[in-house]
Amino acid sequence: MAPILTTNPSLTLVPEPLTPENFAQFGTAICSPIPRDLNVAPQPSNLPPYNPAPVLANQNSALKYSPISPLIDRYANGPSGTASEARMTMFCCFPRKLRTTASPEKEVFDVRILERHPFTNQTFVPMDLSSHSKVGDGEDEPIFLVVVAPTLKGETATATNEAGETITIRDPPDLKNVKAFIAHGGQAVTYGVGTWHAPMVVLGRRRVDFVVVQHVNGVADEDCQEAAFGEGVVVDLGRKGQHGRREKGPQLWRAKL
Numbered sequence: 565m566a567p568i569l570t571t572n573p574s575l576t577l578v579p580e581p582l583t584p585e586n587f588a589q590f591g592t593a594i595c596s597p598i599p600r601d602l603n604v605a606p607q608p609s610n611l612p613p614y615n616p617a618p619v620l621a622n623q624n625s626a627l628k629y630s631p632i633s634p635l636i637d638r639y640a641n642g643p644s645g646t647a648s649e650a651r652m653t654m655f656c657c658f659p660r661k662l663r664t665t666a667s668p669e670k671e672v673f674d675v676r677i678l679e680r681h682p683f684t685n686q687t688f689v690p691m692d693l694s695s696h697s698k699v700g701d702g703e704d705e706p707i708f709l710v711v712v713a714p715t716l717k718g719e720t721a722t723a724t725n726e727a728g729e730t731i732t733i734r735d736p737p738d739l740k741n742v743k744a745f746i747a748h749g750g751q752a753v754t755y756g757v758g759t760w761h762a763p764m765v766v767l768g769r770r771r772v773d774f775v776v777v778q779h780v781n782g783v784a785d786e787d788c789q790e791a792a793f794g795e796g797v798v799v800d801l802g803r804k805g806q807h808g809r810r811e812k813g814p815q816l817w818r819a820k821l
């Protein structure tokens with residue numbers, strides 16, 4: 565069980581659409597650098613500047629942007645000195661349960677735990693998730709919620725562990741500045757090394773499978789640290805629609821590339 569922080573956060577978050585710019589302090593939001601309807605490989609020099617700059621590849625039939633997101637391994641700084649390896653995992657993420665508030669009737673997601681990987685970054689790439697469904701087309705594509713918190717670097721927080729003992733969490737999450745972002749098919753997300761984040765939250769009617777890329781060394785506390793807390797960090801997902809669909813709220817819900 566994750567240690568429970570003794571602080572009691574109180575915060576209601578309205579999620580923003582995930583963009584490379586607004587997510588930059590937490591990691592990388594990965595989106596295609598080119599429009600969806602560009603179907604003939606252009607000369608890279610005819611494209612707006614992008615970092616990393618693209619080069620032609622695959623017999624000039626592809627534009628290659630590399631690295632599109634870094635792959636970082638800082639396990640050499642870990643206390644145990646245990647060697648790490650690159651690891652690709654699949655997380656099959658089922659839709660989360662939402663809570664409905666009364667007057668106004670809204671759907672909210674309660675964030676109750678954050679975790680971080682102190683020596684590696686971690687990338688979630690959704691599979692089989694379209695970025696294009698229209699409201700009312702019956703497709704109702706799921707989206708995913710990315711919840712992150714800045715790290716209070718050099719600070720400590722007290723928490724209670726499973727045995728009821730008081731323990732110290734170093735570099736704890738800044739619970740006053742948690743942020744929530746709505747991501748959709750066509751986007752992937754890399755949590756920066758040590759970035760506190762909520763376990764993946766899929767919203768919608770069906771499961772989303774993610775390929776997850778990171779480093780691991782098998783030492784539990786070096787691979788993943790957790791901090792739980794009571795009710796208090798709430799993501800406001802807007803008004804509940806007539807048939808359980810979200811009509812309004814995060815218009816984000818239907819954000820398109």
Ligand SMILES: NC(=O)N[C@@H](O)C(=O)O
Pocket residue numbers: 679686761762763764788
């Ligand atoms: N982010 C997420 O859903 N889970 C993890 O970070 C994990 O490693 O378990």
